Amino acid sequence: MDTNVTQLLKTYELKVTPQRMCIVEELMKNGHLSIDELYEKIRERFPSLSLATVYKNIHAMMDKNFIKEVKIPNVKSKFELTKNDHAHIICEKCGKVEDVDVNSLSIIKEVEEKSSYKIDHTDLIFSGICPECLTKES
Amino acid sequence: MDTNVTQLLKTYELKVTPQRMCIVEELMKNGHLSIDELYEKIRERFPSLSLATVYKNIHAMMDKNFIKEVKIPNVKSKFELTKNDHAHIICEKCGKVEDVDVNSLSIIKEVEEKSSYKIDHTDLIFSGICPECLTKES
DNA sequence: GCCTAATAGAAAATAATTGTCAATAGAAAA
DNA sequence: TTTTCTATTGACAATTATTTTCTATTAGGC
Ligand SMILES: [Mn+2]
Ligand SMILES: [Mn+2]
Ligand SMILES: [Zn+2]
Ligand SMILES: [Zn+2]
Numbered sequence: 001m002d003t004n005v006t007q008l009l010k011t012y013e014l015k016v017t018p019q020r021m022c023i024v025e026e027l028m029k030n031g032h033l034s035i036d037e038l039y040e041k042i043r044e045r046f047p048s049l050s051l052a053t054v055y056k057n058i059h060a061m062m063d064k065n066f067i068k069e070v071k072i073p074n075v076k077s078k079f080e081l082t083k084n085d086h087a088h089i090i091c092e093k094c095g096k097v098e099d100v101d102v103n104s105l106s107i108i109k110e111v112e113e114k115s116s117y118k119i120d121h122t123d124l125i126f127s128g129i130c131p132e133c134l135t136k137e138s
Numbered sequence: 139m140d141t142n143v144t145q146l147l148k149t150y151e152l153k154v155t156p157q158r159m160c161i162v163e164e165l166m167k168n169g170h171l172s173i174d175e176l177y178e179k180i181r182e183r184f185p186s187l188s189l190a191t192v193y194k195n196i197h198a199m200m201d202k203n204f205i206k207e208v209k210i211p212n213v214k215s216k217f218e219l220t221k222n223d224h225a226h227i228i229c230e231k232c233g234k235v236e237d238v239d240v241n242s243l244s245i246i247k248e249v250e251e252k253s254s255y256k257i258d259h260t261d262l263i264f265s266g267i268c269p270e271c272l273t274k275e276s
Numbered sequence: 277g278c279c280t281a282a283t284a285g286a287a288a289a290t291a292a293t294t295g296t297c298a299a300t301a302g303a304a305a306a
Numbered sequence: 307t308t309t310t311c312t313a314t315t316g317a318c319a320a321t322t323a324t325t326t327t328c329t330a331t332t333a334g335g336c
Contacts, residue, residue: 015301015303015314017315019315049316050315051316052315053315053316060314071209073207089257100253101252103248107240110240111225114240115236115238115264116268116269117264117268118266118267119265120265120267123211123263124263126246126253126259128255128258130254131254153334155332173324188285189324190284190325191285194283197325198283277336278335278336279336280333280334280335281334282331282332284332286329287327289324289325290323291322291323292323293320294320295319296319297316299316300314301313302313303311304309305311306310
């Protein structure tokens with residue numbers, strides 16, 4: 001999995017550094033992380049890492065389309081490794097963020113018809129209560 | 139329309155000040171504005187207004203659910219007067235932001251089934267090219 | 277009109293992000 | 307391997323964005 005990360009970075013034309021490998025590994029492990037969460041996670045394993053380096057790498061990786069920003073109501077943006085188009089669900093209780101595959105073809109079509117725009121991208125965020133939090137309350 | 143704004147603010151339990159009326163009028167006129175756009179617009183009519191006042195009012199109005207933040211990929215958040223649930227379309231060429239009414243019942247249902255979450259809110263952003271920009275290029 | 281709590285504005289404080297620069301470390305070439 | 311060259315790192319400064327503090331003013335109720 002070490003070589004895995006190395007190869008991944010190379011595929012996206014990103015020089016392989018220990019700092020970057022660390023970032024990728026944390027994103028693989030945790031899915032969606034804010035800058036601060038990412039910074040804290042990495043410092044546990046890599047205490048010398050500087051926050052500026054995190055910012056710089058986040059930008060480099062976004063430029064190469066290797067990672068994506070997810071903007072969520074009320075909280076700081078999260079970042080994730082780029083993968084197949086998908087929507088996000090946020091639990092308003094515990095803050096958990098999850099992926100969900102939805103078929104967005106029909107809603108895109110509806111939007112295109114109503115607006116006359118040519119749509120090429122969607123950002124769909126659903127907020128609610130996750131199954132765990134649902135059972136806990138009630 | 140002056141009394142209109144006054145009444146609106148009172149409805150949302152917000153003390154009526156000239157600064158607030160100005161904010162509301164600009165939002166009514168322009169639809170979706172970032173903090174900076176709002177600040178600039180208002181200064182034309184109300185040069186003494188301070189940026190901190192804009193921030194404070196934006197927060198007060200969000201707390202009362204009178205306005206809403208719209209988070210859009212790549213650009214600073216916009217704010218709008220709260221209205222019926224609706225989605226947003228962004229033109230990637232000219233940056234225009236428009237409302238669009240979509241029927242989200244079926245996609246919400248799909249998400250709930252796939253995730254077991256209880257969804258109570260959606261933020262749907264569609265990005266593409268607006269009809270005006272479409273004709274200009276090609 | 278008078279009273280009181282809320283709000284405005286100026287400025288300082290804090291938080292978030294970006295830029296600078298010398299030292300270092302990838303990675304490609306020799 | 308060793309050399310070379312450029313990109314990256316980390317410390318720190320500089321910006322930019324947002325929030326707080328404080329005092330004077332004002333809206334809205336009595
Ligand atoms: Mn995701
Ligand atoms: Mn809108
Ligand atoms: Zn939860
Ligand atoms: Zn356009």
